[in-house]
Structure formats: structure tokens, C-alpha cells
Amino acid sequence: MHSGPHRARILRQPKKQRLTRRSFLLATLALPGCAIGISRQESGPPTRPPLPSPSPAATVTAPVITPTPAATAGPSPTVASSPATPVPTPTVPTSGPVAIRVETVLTGLEAPWEVAFAPDGRLFLTERPGRVRLAVNGELLAEPALTLPVAAVGEGGLLGLALHPNFGETHWVYLYYTYSEGNQLWNRVVRYTESNGRLVEPQVIIDRIPGASIHDGGRIAFGPDGRLYITTGDARNPPAAQDRTSLSGKILRVEPDGSIPPDNPFPGSPVWSYGHRNPQGLAWSPDGRLYATEHGPTGDLGLAAHDEVNLIEPGRNYGWPFVVGTLVRQELPDAVPPLIESGNDTWAPSGATFVTAGRIPQWQGNLLFAGLRSQALWRVVLAPDGQTVTQLEPLYRGEFGRLRTVVEGPDGALYVLTSNRDGRGSPQRGDDRLLRLVPG
Numbered sequence: 001m002h003s004g005p006h007r008a009r010i011l012r013q014p015k016k017q018r019l020t021r022r023s024f025l026l027a028t029l030a031l032p033g034c035a036i037g038i039s040r041q042e043s044g045p046p047t048r049p050p051l052p053s054p055s056p057a058a059t060v061t062a063p064v065i066t067p068t069p070a071a072t073a074g075p076s077p078t079v080a081s082s083p084a085t086p087v088p089t090p091t092v093p094t095s096g097p098v099a100i101r102v103e104t105v106l107t108g109l110e111a112p113w114e115v116a117f118a119p120d121g122r123l124f125l126t127e128r129p130g131r132v133r134l135a136v137n138g139e140l141l142a143e144p145a146l147t148l149p150v151a152a153v154g155e156g157g158l159l160g161l162a163l164h165p166n167f168g169e170t171h172w173v174y175l176y177y178t179y180s181e182g183n184q185l186w187n188r189v190v191r192y193t194e195s196n197g198r199l200v201e202p203q204v205i206i207d208r209i210p211g212a213s214i215h216d217g218g219r220i221a222f223g224p225d226g227r228l229y230i231t232t233g234d235a236r237n238p239p240a241a242q243d244r245t246s247l248s249g250k251i252l253r254v255e256p257d258g259s260i261p262p263d264n265p266f267p268g269s270p271v272w273s274y275g276h277r278n279p280q281g282l283a284w285s286p287d288g289r290l291y292a293t294e295h296g297p298t299g300d301l302g303l304a305a306h307d308e309v310n311l312i313e314p315g316r317n318y319g320w321p322f323v324v325g326t327l328v329r330q331e332l333p334d335a336v337p338p339l340i341e342s343g344n345d346t347w348a349p350s351g352a353t354f355v356t357a358g359r360i361p362q363w364q365g366n367l368l369f370a371g372l373r374s375q376a377l378w379r380v381v382l383a384p385d386g387q388t389v390t391q392l393e394p395l396y397r398g399e400f401g402r403l404r405t406v407v408e409g410p411d412g413a414l415y416v417l418t419s420n421r422d423g424r425g426s427p428q429r430g431d432d433r434l435l436r437l438v439p440g
Helices: 238-241
Strands: 007-008 028-032 060-061 102-105 112-117 123-127 129-134 158-161 172-181 184-195 196-209 220-222 228-231 252-254 271-274 279-284 290-294 308-312 349-354 365-373 377-382 389-395 403-408 413-417 435-437
Touching: 112 403, 112 413, 123 158, 158 228, 172 220, 172 377, 196 228, 196 252, 220 389, 228 279, 228 377, 271 377, 290 349
Parallel strands: 112 158, 158 220, 279 349, 349 403
Antiparallel strands: 007 028, 060 102, 102 435, 112 123, 123 129, 158 172, 172 184, 184 196, 220 228, 228 252, 252 271, 279 290, 290 308, 349 365, 365 377, 365 403, 377 389, 403 413, 413 435
């Protein structure tokens, strides 16, 4: 499943009042896994071996995952700590073997981006060319619930999807998509009402989010507070990420009707955090902390790699384009350091979730995120403080190709979307797929 040493930078997040570059705490930790080469983040990966011809009922039995004890190869981890906040050397905990069975739930999808479950068991998913698909009892319906004339250019198109927390009553479905107006690309979030398997009555929630052929963000999710969170990319305009009047390079927070919550950090603004390059994953821990995955540079500004996982706090600046992972191009005293950054490897992290249902006890409370370029499902073990990473492990490296997102289903299983037909993968027969991970 994974072999060879993997190195990444794991950063202990200081207490909130000490989140400055002067108190930036870095540990270089040798971790289990394999090295991932630098490349354009969504460029074509190395060719993977052909997969067996799948069917909706096909299953693949994953090998037993045996987490490796603390790595001994290579130099010992180094930790830089501020005089006021000594930091112990991170360790990699050892847990017992984890047997996981991987089942193929759906096949023949076209560049799927997001998946969500309705209370009645139906499954909603988006395909980047502009289709919202429905699956009932494990069968993909032939007729889309909605087909949109999106601008599926580069990384744009129909991206995020979220169901209202009270979907059983409201039947509201939220979509994030790219469209063209004149010679300009834009992104918007629109709310639809689901009726008899069709999405009707569109209502624009937020519009004129700058778009481009790359860096469109696109993840939308309801937080435990009932507000809608939206990730936006810098749309190839890095300085806009530092401009709080721009919707680019941000995590936004709005009410379900699109109005601005009164407790947002900047009055009258949907901006929740800023200084982001291309965030594509949102996940809340069981205690309510928000974490986001973010794509690092792919040659822009002369830099590459340095993908991030961040602990998001309202009103904070996450540094782009002046701070990139652990690289400081221009001093920003208020920039929040990442919880993890990939160093010289490229992960291209996308959708994320926390494991909370308990079906896989060894992963309970862990953060998982999907990797596109890295072709892996990444497992992050956090200390109880939620600000210290103790283990980082790539799973299923190269077995299923590019992975777009991971969600925890109502049955407690983990569902993973592949993204091999997005123009940058090596699709095999049956791609793209929805996979289901359950105890073996």
C-alpha cells in the first residue's frame, strides 16, 4: 500500500494569541509512506497499472494496513520552539492492524467532484461538465437531476454541492459552479429546491466570485453552526488573496439565504479567512474546529509544492502569496502557519472529512483528505489539543488513481470519489468511481 520513507513538515500550531511568524514552530518528521515527486498539482500523474473491469457490485480487498512505528531512518526530527513555548518532539503512535475492504459503489462517472447523502438514503453527486446525478439504492439514475451550462474550463465547471442541514424539510441543494460572461469567468453559489428528483427554483446565494481556468476553490459545506462555508481560489491573481474586499483566495461564510452573519469577523463581509491560494477541502472536528486543505504553488512566483492543511480561525490571514508553507517571501507578522505542509512534495489535497462514526475504531477522530497528484488518501492523527499532528500516513497510494474527495456516509462507511477523467489522470475502464471503505 505504501513503501519507502516519506517526509513532510508537521507544524505544531501555537495557542491562538501566539500565531505569528516569530512563534512559527516547525518539525521535520520522517513518516511512513512514499516520496511524491514535484509536478504541476493537477497535471497528469505517472501511469498506473490497469484496474480490473469493475461493476457496481465489484469489491477490492485492501491489504491490511499496519501503521509503522516512529520512523528510525534518516536524521532525527528537529523542532524549533520559541523560548516561551517549548515544544516536545512529535512522535508517531503505533496502533494495531486495520483491515479495510474497498467496494466499488458506482462506476462510469465523469470527473465527479462532490457527493452528499440525503436523509432518505439517496446520494447526490456533481460531475464537473455540469450534471447533478442521483443514485438510489446503489443504482445511478440515467436522467440527471439537473444539467447546467457551466464553463468547464481547466479546473472550473460544476464543483461543490451541499445539502441544507434540514434537507428533509427544505429540500434545498446548494451548488458551486463556474460560468462565463463575456470574456470573464466567474463562480457562484446557487440554491435549488429538489422536487421529485429534479432541481428547480434556482436562487443565487453569492455571485461574482472571480474565476479562471485554475484556482477556483469550489468546496461548500454547512458547519455545525448552520452557516454555509465556501472556499474560493485566487483565480490566478495572487494579490487578491490579501485583499479583503475581494472574494478571491478566501473562505467565505454566509447564512443559508446568502445574507451576512452578524458575527462574521469583518462587518458586512462574507470573508471568514483570507490569504488562501486554492483551498479545496473543509472538515470540522468533533469539537467544532474547522480545518481546510489548500493547494500550494505549481510554478507561480517561482515556487512549487508546499501544499497545506490549516486550522482555520475567523479573521485570520493564511499568508498567500507572501508566505508559502514554511517559506516566507515577505514578513507578515499576523500570518498563521500551516498545521502541515508538504515541503517539496506535491499532494494536491482536495476534499476532507473527520472519522466520527466508529466503524473503523483505529481511525476514530482522524482527519482524512483526498490527494489528486499524490493519488492517495491521507490520514492525519491529531493530538487532543487539535493543534498538534502526531502522525501523517498516505493510504492506497496509486491504487485508484487521483482522488477528489472523501466523506463519511450515514452508514458510517467512508466514501471516496476518484478523479481520473478530469483531463489530468490516466482513466481505466469503469472510471470514474465512487468507492466505499468498510471494516474488512
